[in-house]
Amino acid sequence: MIRAIISAHTMNFRSAPPMQTQTDRKIYQQQSVWEIIRFLASGTLNTGLTYVIFLLLIQLSSPSIAYTMSYSVGIIIAYLLNIFFVFRSGHSKRMVAAVIASYLLQYFYGLAALNILIKFFLLPAFFAMAVVIITAIPLQYLILRSAAAQALAAKIHEGMDND
Template identity: 45%
Template structure:
């Protein structure tokens, strides 16, 4: 693995921590007012917008484009379906408390999200920003 990809992975993990912290706080805030699936969905949608901004500017350092902005949510649709399945299995079959099950879902989806995000934002696109 080359150094550029390793740096992207490190930046991806850092941005993911920020995004996870924000969306988990939103999830917990909503959990008292709605069921876990609705709380997860709302927090997840907010996280998509934050992730796009962090991924284009900080992680992969690519220019924003309408095409990327339209395609990027597909990454998160796939991750959402995966995450909701893991969330449901964690709560229903494994008995993990709802407040922690979202974290299990997030951790298990990290590799999938990195690969899909990189495919959408970097592969096949020559509009990379110059690194600071």
């Protein structure tokens, strides 16, 4: 799975800085690998936290309400982890929009894929959900990485305009 994310990441040329030397390329590749590791670590942490929140809320409400509330909290956690830990891009309207959009896209993708895997491929729900989670990771990474790179470029551009 990490290999799939790295391949998808290297296809995102728009956010890659111009490479002058072999050393520049090597440094960029190392930074990219660490960024992917931070992304996977933050996703694991977020999944764990929102699952615990779901387990607590299910004691007080229906599964649908507990899922929706824990998913909403997960969006906030993901935003904070992505701007401060994963991409280190800082707060921006673009990043807020990207996190919300990526989570909505992931939600609807997951809902559709889950139903297709269960109804048409006759997979058990627990296995179908695992497939949905694994296949959504590269999609979410690419959306968020692109937004983080654009937000950082906008901040740099603003700084140049102020000089």
